[in-house]
Amino acid sequence: xxxxxxxxxxxxxxTRASSMFFVIAAxxxxxxxxxxxxxxxxxxxxxxxxxxxxxxxxCWNLLxxxxxxxxxGQQAFVGFGAYAMFATVILLGLDPLVGVLAGGLMGxxxxxxxxxxxxxxxxxxxxxxTWVIAEVVRLSMAQWKALGGGTGTSLPTTAxxxxxxxxxxxxxxxxxxxxxVDILCYWLALILAVASVVFIYRLLRSRQGLGxxxxxxxxxxxxxxxxxxxxxxxxxxxxxxxxxxxxxxxIYVQKARISPDAAFAVTDWTAYVIFIVVIGxxxxxEGPIVGVLVLYLLQTLLADYGSWYLLALGLIGIAVMLFAxxxxxxxxxxxxxxxxxPVRRILTGGTNKTNGGTNV
Amino acid sequence: xxxxxxxxLTASYGDFQALFGVDVRLEEGQTVAIIGANGAxxxxxxxxxxxxxxxxxxxxxxxxxxxxxxxxxxxVALGVAMVPEGRKLFPSLTVEENLLIGRYGRAxxxxxxxxxxxxxxxxxxxxxxxxGTALSGGQQQMVxxxxxxxxxxxxLLCDELSLGLAPVVIKDIxxxxxxxxASGASIIIVEQDIGxxxxxxxxxxxxxxxxxxLSGKPSEISREQIHAAYFGAHA
Amino acid sequence: MSVLxxxxxxxxxxxxxxxxxxxxxxxxxxxxxxxxxxxxxxxxAAFLILYLVTGLGLNPFVAALIAMPVMxxxxxxxxxxVLNRTLGPDILPPLLVTFGLSIVIQNGLLxxxxxxSRRIPIGPLESASINLGPIAVGVMPLLTxxxxxLVIVALNVIFYRxxxxxxxxxxxxxxxxxxxxxxxxxxxxxxxxxxxLVVATIAALYLGARANFDPxxxxxxxxxxxxxxxxGGLGSFWGTLVGGIIIGVAQTFxxxxxxxxxxxxxxxxxxxxxxxxxRGLFPRAVD
Numbered sequence: 001x002x003x004x005x006x007x008x009x010x011x012x013x014x015t016r017a018s019s020m021f022f023v024i025a026a027x028x029x030x031x032x033x034x035x036x037x038x039x040x041x042x043x044x045x046x047x048x049x050x051x052x053x054x055x056x057x058x059c060w061n062l063l064x065x066x067x068x069x070x071x072x073g074q075q076a077f078v079g080f081g082a083y084a085m086f087a088t089v090i091l092l093g094l095d096p097l098v099g100v101l102a103g104g105l106m107g108x109x110x111x112x113x114x115x116x117x118x119x120x121x122x123x124x125x126x127x128x129x130t131w132v133i134a135e136v137v138r139l140s141m142a143q144w145k146a147l148g149g150g151t152g153t154s155l156p157t158t159a160x161x162x163x164x165x166x167x168x169x170x171x172x173x174x175x176x177x178x179x180x181v182d183i184l185c186y187w188l189a190l191i192l193a194v195a196s197v198v199f200i201y202r203l204l205r206s207r208q209g210l211g212x213x214x215x216x217x218x219x220x221x222x223x224x225x226x227x228x229x230x231x232x233x234x235x236x237x238x239x240x241x242x243x244x245x246x247x248x249x250x251i252y253v254q255k256a257r258i259s260p261d262a263a264f265a266v267t268d269w270t271a272y273v274i275f276i277v278v279i280g281x282x283x284x285x286e287g288p289i290v291g292v293l294v295l296y297l298l299q300t301l302l303a304d305y306g307s308w309y310l311l312a313l314g315l316i317g318i319a320v321m322l323f324a325x326x327x328x329x330x331x332x333x334x335x336x337x338x339x340x341x342p343v344r345r346i347l348t349g350g351t352n353k354t355n356g357g358t359n360v
Numbered sequence: 361x362x363x364x365x366x367x368x369l370t371a372s373y374g375d376f377q378a379l380f381g382v383d384v385r386l387e388e389g390q391t392v393a394i395i396g397a398n399g400a401x402x403x404x405x406x407x408x409x410x411x412x413x414x415x416x417x418x419x420x421x422x423x424x425x426x427x428x429x430x431x432x433x434x435x436v437a438l439g440v441a442m443v444p445e446g447r448k449l450f451p452s453l454t455v456e457e458n459l460l461i462g463r464y465g466r467a468x469x470x471x472x473x474x475x476x477x478x479x480x481x482x483x484x485x486x487x488x489x490x491x492g493t494a495l496s497g498g499q500q501q502m503v504x505x506x507x508x509x510x511x512x513x514x515x516l517l518c519d520e521l522s523l524g525l526a527p528v529v530i531k532d533i534x535x536x537x538x539x540x541x542a543s544g545a546s547i548i549i550v551e552q553d554i555g556x557x558x559x560x561x562x563x564x565x566x567x568x569x570x571x572x573x574l575s576g577k578p579s580e581i582s583r584e585q586i587h588a589a590y591f592g593a594h595a
Numbered sequence: 596m597s598v599l600x601x602x603x604x605x606x607x608x609x610x611x612x613x614x615x616x617x618x619x620x621x622x623x624x625x626x627x628x629x630x631x632x633x634x635x636x637x638x639x640a641a642f643l644i645l646y647l648v649t650g651l652g653l654n655p656f657v658a659a660l661i662a663m664p665v666m667x668x669x670x671x672x673x674x675x676x677v678l679n680r681t682l683g684p685d686i687l688p689p690l691l692v693t694f695g696l697s698i699v700i701q702n703g704l705l706x707x708x709x710x711x712s713r714r715i716p717i718g719p720l721e722s723a724s725i726n727l728g729p730i731a732v733g734v735m736p737l738l739t740x741x742x743x744x745l746v747i748v749a750l751n752v753i754f755y756r757x758x759x760x761x762x763x764x765x766x767x768x769x770x771x772x773x774x775x776x777x778x779x780x781x782x783x784x785x786x787x788x789x790x791x792l793v794v795a796t797i798a799a800l801y802l803g804a805r806a807n808f809d810p811x812x813x814x815x816x817x818x819x820x821x822x823x824x825x826x827g828g829l830g831s832f833w834g835t836l837v838g839g840i841i842i843g844v845a846q847t848f849x850x851x852x853x854x855x856x857x858x859x860x861x862x863x864x865x866x867x868x869x870x871x872x873x874r875g876l877f878p879r880a881v882d
Binding site (some may be wrong): 411 | 758
C-alpha cells in the first residue's frame, strides 16, 4: 500500500499559500459578518457597495476572463433584476426578498432570448450585440408605465420596513428600520459574495472548468477532445445572468428608488466592473478582489474631483491593459508565485520522493 | 566584395536555435542555390535575409551596408525582394494588383514593369482581373515571382519555388530564369529539387541542421558529396 | 406625416448614421479593430469644430476643413502609439483599451466643456428647406446624405483604386507578406485610423449642426454606427450605407407611431436583420 502510493502521481490544485489563505479568509468573513456591531451606517453602506461590485466583477471575470465572452451589456441583467424585484413588490405585493430571488430568476430567463441573439455574433461583435440588447431592455422598461416609465419609481416604505428580518435586526441593534434594511442587505451581499467566489472557484476546479479553460485556449482543440464550447459558454452566460440579476435586485432593495437610466447605466454596472477586473487582474479570482479595493480607494481619494475620477480610472485601465495585461494581481503572482485560488492543476508525486503521509 | 553576404549568421525562434553560424556569399550577377532537407534552416535563412526575422546588424551585409537588423520594408527598399514559400498571394487583390503592390516599397524604374512581366508570363495578362488566389498553383507562382520583380530588385530571393507543383509546371517556372538573370538581378534560390537547383546555380550551398555542410560550384561537387551533406555522413 | 415623407426623412437620417459608421467600417475592415471610442471621438471632433467656430469666428464648413487634418493626426498617433500594441489574436486588449479611451474622452470633455448642451451655429441654413414635389426636405439633412454618399464613394475609390487602398487590403490579408512588399503595417493601420477620424469629423459637423450635443452622447451614436456596419456586412462600404438607411428609416417610422419608440425601433430592426442574416446583408466572401 505504502509502496504504491509513494510512486503514484497525484493531481493537486492546492498550494501551501492557498491553504493558509483559506483559514485567513474564513476569519475575515466571520469578522465581516460582525461588522454591523462596530461599523457606522455609512461604513456598512461602503462595504455593501464593495461587496456588490465584487460579485458583479467576479461574474464579468468569469464571462470575459474564462469564457471569452466580452460583454459590455451586463447592465441589462442588473436593471432587469432590479425591475423584476420592483414588480414583485409593487405589483404582486410580495416581500422584497422574494423580489430579489425573482430578480435572479428573471435575469436568467432574460439571458435565454438575449443569448440567442448575442451568440450569433463572434468576438468583438458579441460585445456590441450585448450592448444593443441592454439598450433594448432599458428602452422597454422605460415603457412600463406601472413602474414609472422613463422617470422611475420608489419602493413603498412599508414594503422595506415589513421585509422579513428587518424587525429582528432592529431589535438586535436597536436601530431604525432604514438602517436595519442596510444591515440586512449588507449581510445578503456578503453571503452572495462568498457564495459566488466559492461557486466560481469550485466551477473552475471542476471538469466543466477544465473544459472552459480548454475552450478559452483553443476552441478547435477543445472540440476535438469532446468539449462542447457553445454549451459551456451558454451555461456560463445564463448562470452569470442569474447572479447579476440577484445583485441588481439586492442593490435596488437598498437604494429603494429606480429609474431606467440608473438601473441600466453602462458606467455604473459595466464600466466600473470592467475596470475592477482589468486593474485587479483578468482571468484570476483574486483579480476582482484586488480591483474592487483599488476602485474603492480611488473613489474615496478622488471623490471631490468629479469627472477627473473617471478620467483617471480610464487612464489607469488603459495603462494596465497595455503594460500589465494580467493586472495588479498578475504582477504580484509573477513576482511571488503566490496563488490564493489556485485553479491550475499541479502534478505531484511520481518519483520515489515520499509525498503524502501514508508510508512515512 | 560580394553583393550579399551572411557572416556567422545565427537565428532563433524563442528557445529554439535554427541557424548556427551560416556563411553564404552571393556575387553580383550570380545565382546561388541553397539545398537541404526539411528543417535544415533554409527558410529561416531566407527570412533572415529578407528582414522578416531580425538578426544582429553585422551578420548580413548587402552592397557594403550592414542590413542584419533591418525590417523587411527597409530591406525591400534597398533592393532585396523575396518570393516567399507558399507564394502568399493577397486574396483580396487581383492578379494585376498583386503585381502592382510589388513596387509599393520600391518604385524604381528598370527592366521590369507590368508589360515585361506580362510578356514573360502571358497567361497572367489574360487573368489580370481574377483574384490572385483563383489561379492554378503554377500561375500563382508566376504572380509571386512577378510581384517580387516589380520592385526591380538587385537581389531576388526565391523560397521553394517548386513546392507542390507538377514537374512540367516547375520546368515552365524555371524557364523564366535566364531572362531574370539577363535583367541584371542576382538570385538566391532555396530548393528541395536538387536537380533543378544544380541546373540554374553558379554556386551551391547545402544545409543541414542549421549549418552549411557543403559548398561549391555544381560542376565540382559530386552526387555522393551532396548525399552526405544532405542526410548526414552516417545516414 | 405621410408614409412617403417618413420614408424620405428616414433615408436622410440614415445618411447621418452612415457618416458615424463609415470610419468604423474602414478600421474594422482593415485591422479587425472594434473601436469603442469612435462615438466619443466624433463628439470630440464636434467640440473642436465648435471651438473653431465660436472661438475664431470661422464658418462651420471651413472649421471642419481645418479640423480634418487635426483629427487625422490624432487618429494616426492614437493608432501608432497605442492601439497597434493591442492588435493580435486576443480580442480583449483592443476592446478594453478603446473602452477605457471612451471613458477618458467623455470625462475629459466634461472637464473641459462642462455637461451643457451645445450646437454648432450654421445660420439660416439650419432651417432652410427645399420642396421636392409634394415633400419639403431640409437642406441640412439633404447635405448630410449627399456627404454620406460622397464619403462612401471616396472610400471605395481609395480602397479599390489607389496604391494606398491596395496596401490596406494587402496588410489586412497578411501583415508579414505585406512587409515583404515594403509596406509598414503599423503605419498603414495608423493611416487607416487617421482617415476614419477624418470621416468622423464630417460626421461631427452634421451631428453638431443638426441637433444639440454634449460630452456624453458618444456611446449612443457608436451603437447606431455599429448597427449600420453589422447590418451592412463586414468590409462593404455600400453595405454600411444600406445599414445606416435601415436604422434611419426604422427610427423615423418608430417615431411616427410613438415618439418614445424611435430609438427602440432602430435597435429592433437591427436585431431582426441579425436574426435572419447574422453576417449582414453584404458579407465578404472571405473573412
